[in-house]
Amino acid sequence: MPTSLAPQSTDFSLDVMGRYVCNGLDEALASTDTVSHADARPFDLIVLGGGSFGAVLASHLFFNDTSRTHRILVLEAGPMVLPEHTQNLPPQLNPAEVWGVPWNSDSPQVWNQRFPGLAFCPGGRSLFWGGWSPYFIDTELDGWPKAVTDDLTTPAVPVHNPTRSYLDAAAEQIGTDQTNDFVYGPLHEALRKRLYDGLRAHPGGQTALVGNRGTPMAATQPKEQLLRELDAPLAVQSASPRPGFFPFNKFNGVQLLIRAARLAQAEAEQSVVGGSAERDVKKRLMLVDNTKVIRLERQGGHITRVVTNKGTVDVPSGGHVVLALGTVESTRLALATLPNAHGLIGRNLMAHLRSNVTIRLPRASLGKALAGIQELAVSALFVKGVHTHADQSTGHFHLQITASGVGAMGTDSEAELFKKIPDLDTLDRFRDLTDEWVIVTLRGIGEMTGDKTSSDPRNRITLDHQGPQGPYDYGQPRALVRLEAQDPADPVGRNLALWDAMDQATDEIALILADGGPVQYLGSGGWQNTPPPPSARRDTLSSTHHEGGTLWMGEDPSTSVTDVWGRLHESDNLHAVGPAVLPTIGSPNPMLSGVALARRTGDHVVPTPQPPAPESGFxxxxxxxxxxxxxxxxxxxxxxxxxxxxxxxxxxxxxxxxxxxxxxxxxxxxxxxxxxxxxxxxxxxxxxxxxxxxxxxxxxxxxxxxxxxxxxxxxxxxxxxxxxxxxxxxxxxxxxxxxxxxxxxxxxxxxxxxxxxxxxxxxxxxxxxxxxxxxxxxxxxxxxxxxxxxxxxxxxxxxxxxxxxxxxxxxxxxxxxxxxxxxxxxxxxx
Known part of the structure; x- marks a missing residue:
């Protein structure tokens, strides 16, 4: 059936958002038909996936193209669901219907087979999680191509007049350049000072605990600068970036897609004579949702066609296709499309090691800092860990520390940090809080080490031609994922050793925050006086949604899958964005690096036009x-x-x-x-x-x-x-x-x-x-x-x-x- 031109009604809603933002594939294909429209143009930039990084890339390509030379098509498997991050909306709005796991797993441990999967909707997983987006420190970029690390850490943008690095530019976009500018007050100040004093006195050893930019608290920098390094780098923009602009609040990719799609529509309406079909011909960006990419066709190294469940999209001779489907699905398509002559695609699979410990401190133990204060507010702090392994290699982790007064029965310190709508009645109740306890959650995030060299690494993605569920939809094999913390090929046991070091650091930070006073730990039976064992604090590997590395970047086609711009070595027009291209994962949430690298790839594929200088006097x-x-x-x-x-x-x-x-x-x-x-x-x-x-x-x-x-x-x-x-x-x-x-x-x-x-x-x-x-x-x-x-x-x-x-x-x-x-x-x- 042809796509309806008008918003459609369901039992409960009128789909204005979907109709105003999205197009049907039939509309997109009709807009390229030169028989019906002599001036129709093909889509020469096709982004597969409208999730976290596909949205960033597509919008950046759109705004980069100031000469309006290109047409961009975004193909997203799921429907338009939410226009905003769930944590900017009332609590409990987390639709389970969008989630799916389009792959199989052969991990030996059953708990590592429980992947949470993908959010099939524009914006993807960026609608549901995110927030903590610290920078890499230098040692986390060891082994990366120099051209990439230079652009990430030194001024490289804008290209014609570099003033900041790609990481800095990405931090501005997602709101982490100001760290947690909305978190303040006596509780935050008291805990931050305790953390600072405790880290200055920390003995060090194999595990160094530092600030979010890698600076030791015992360094010679001014105290205020060091204290700022303990603030949480949260992707939350609470203050306007400039006068006249509203803040982004919790960052997500769908807002970028909505803005780009509506501007594309406005441009078309101002640039054409005719009806909706003529306007579509002039639209530079179309977001086509509910359209599943099945496979890619190629001639030699050139991708010529994208095959979906609703039709095919031809790729013009100068066109580019970008894999932005998430690490597992992007890897599946790459494996199913390219020769993989060196057998590298799918190796180097990494995720994050994660532990959670919740403690509570008596309010009275915080001393005079909170005397007379009824409203305890919140605190968000951050500590980076650098662990030296037995072979002198380094591993990295960080601790996300949230604290709030949530009452004697409360256990969720993030409830006050992310999940409150500022209605007047709620604010009035906050003024009357008399909590006896301060709840503190310490979440550790540690990096895994990937294996790029083994022909059959412990952690990898392959194609499952004979899986228990048979071929995947439309006759295509599923991806087969194996992800384990313990790797027999690693004699040092880096992953488990780092996990142990991170858990030990967590317990040390808990004692620092208690400052010699009483501290209780949340266990399976309630509050207890001893830290929980590893089995009670460690999450399954797949639970962070941070899998990456399988299409890693490098300069040598024999030792890497993609080049320094994210183009797959075996293709002249197939690129990848997102955590899949990371050579190492480090400890940071891959949102900041993924946004930075997606914008960098966009700048390479579609450079911002720089008109030549006019003649003298003109x-x-x-x-x-x-x-x-x-x-x-x-x-x-x-x-x-x-x-x-x-x-x-x-x-x-x-x-x-x-x-x-x-x-x-x-x-x-x-x-x-x-x-x-x-x-x-x-x-x-x-x-x-x-x-x-x-x-x-x-x-x-x-x-x-x-x-x-x-x-x-x-x-x-x-x-x-x-x-x-x-x-x-x-x-x-x-x-x-x-x-x-x-x-x-x-x-x-x-x-x-x-x-x-x-x-x-x-x-x-x-x-x-x-x-x-x-x-x-x-x-x-x-x-x-x-x-x-x-x-x-x-x-x-x-x-x-x-x-x-x-x-x-x-x-x-x-x-x-x-x-x-x-x-x-x-x-x-x-």
Whole structure:
């Protein structure tokens, strides 16, 4: 069935969000049909997966493409579900219906087979978790390609004027650049000071405990700087990034997709004449949900087609396909598509080791800091751990520390941190809290070590051709996942040794926070006086949703799967984003690194256009980007589109339209630009020294009266001069209506006429240089350097310079018949 054009009703809701943000695959494919629409273009950037990193990449590609050269298609298997992170919404809104596990597992331990799977919906898992996004420290990037680590840690963006690293740029986007700027108050200050004092006195040894940027608390930096390193790097933006902008709050990818999709729709509506089908042709980004990617087809190393459950999408010769389906599914597609000549795809599977310990401290043990304070508020703190193994290699972990006063029966310290809606009644109740206990949760996150060299590593992803459930949907094999902490191939036992070190550090931090006072631990039987054993604190490996590494980046195709930009070595147009490309996983949540690397890949695939500097004395009125395109305004019929760095009129039924440079009028000048016809019969023009179409026009015969206009593009026709573009000189074949002439001014030796010479015919599809020089009342036109006409104006009512009439002197482009392109419009004022 064709996709409904109107929002549809369910038993409970009207699907405005889905219809306004998403498209059906039938709509997307129809928008590429050149039979129905001569100016239709294919999707040359196809992102497979609209989850955490597919959303980041697609939106970044969209905003990077300031010349509107590309079309982006995002294919997402699930439906539009939520417009916002669940923790920005009332509690318990966590729809189980979106979750699925499209792979099998042959891990020996049954608990490591319980993968939570994927969230099948735009935004993916970024809608449900996230928050703690610390930076890598130097040793966590050991073994990464130098080009990548340089871009992540030193100024690299924007490319034309680097001011910050990719990690810094990503931190700004997700809200971690200000750490936990919304967490403050006496409880936070008291616990942070205890943690600082305890870490300064920590004996060290095999495990160093440091701040979130890797700085020891015993360092010589100022105390305030060190204290800030203990604040939690939470992906929560609570303060406006600049005046007039609302904060993002809890970061997620769906907001980026919604914004990009709606801007793409707005652009299309302003750039086209026609209905929904014509608007779709002009949409630069389409999000197609409820569409499962089944397989990819290739010729040699080039991906030529994406096959889905609803149809196929052809990839043009210069197109790119990006795997953004999550580590396991992206790896499955890579294994099913490419030769895997070196057998590397699927190795190096890593996740995170996770432990949780909840303690409680008597409020009274915090001393005078909380005396007289009824509302305990919250605290969020962070400690990094660097453990030296027996072979002198290093492993990394971090501790996420949350604290709040939640009452004698409470055990969830995060309840006050993330899960409160600021309604007045709730706020009033907070003012009356008299909690006796402070609940503190210490969550440890440790890195696993991946195996890149074994032909059959303990942790890996392969294709399950003979799984217990048979072929996966649509006849394709499932991925087969094995993930274990204990690796017999590792004689040092790094994973378990790091897990032990992390748990030991957790218990030490608990005692530091207690500051010698009483501390109780939450166990299976309630509160107890001893720390819980490993079995009671350690989560299953798959529970962090952080699996990665199986398509790791590197410079050598024989030792890595993707290159330094995330392109798979065995393909010229298949890329990957997300944790799958990480050479090592470190301890941080992969959101920050995944966002940084996705943006970096986007910058490589679609660099932001940098127009060349104009000639000496000239400046751009239009440089091919949407920034300068936004300085022009349209009136009359038709529309004007920015396509591939050019302004292209979209005529409407023969009625005139005008796009004029609205920022200022001009007097004497040299105007240079390039123009291109699509067909010999195309008709358009360039207006100079016309009146501002927004303002009333005095009547020629009686200046006290105003000339009425229904179509304001005729203001330019009547009050300025048009440099004609029409090789057919319609309708009568007269030279005064021909390309390069001043329109409708008689040619030859006649009073008030123009001296016109026919130029060479315009070649459809080829760019022609045009120069218009206006000095005093003399107009000179040149095409490709050859003079076509000289005209001296004697009409004092039209063609006035701005110096004589501030309402005159405007420059504009005409929409008439055909789609004539204009680009590189620059001016030199004389």
């Amino acid at each position: 400046r751009y009125l239009f440089d091919g980007t949407d920034k300068t395109f936004g300085l022009w305004r349209g009136v009359g019929s038709g529309a004007f589109a920015l396509i591939d760095g050019a302004i292209v009129p979209q005529p409407a039924g023969g009625e005139l339209g005008l796009l004029y440079y609205a920022r200022q009028p001009f007097s004497d000048f040299v105007l240079r630009l390039q123009l291109r016809i699509g067909a010999v019969q195309d008709n358009s023009g360039i207006f100079v020294r016309s009146r501002d179409p927004r303002r009333p026009v005095p009547d020629r015969t009686d200046p006290a009266k105003l000339h009425p206009y229904t179509n304001h593009s005729w203001v330019a026709v009547h009050t300025g001069f048009e440099i004609q573009i029409d090789d057919t000189a319609a309708p009568h074949g007269l030279d005064k209506h021909r390309t390069g002439a001043v329109y409708d001014i008689d040619t030859g030796a006649v009073p008030g006429g123009q001296s016109y010479q026919r130029p060479a015919p315009l070649a459809p599809g080829q760019w022609t240089d045009c120069e218009i020089e206006v000095r005093g009342d003399t107009y000179t036109v040149r095409l490709n350097g050859t003079e076509t006409t000289v005209f001296t104006n004697t009409d004092t009512w039209r063609g006035k310079p701005a110096t004589a009439d501030p309402a005159s002197g405007f420059i504009g482009l005409q929409a008439h018949t055909g789609k004539v392109g204009f680009r590189n419009i620059r001016i030199k004022e004389l």
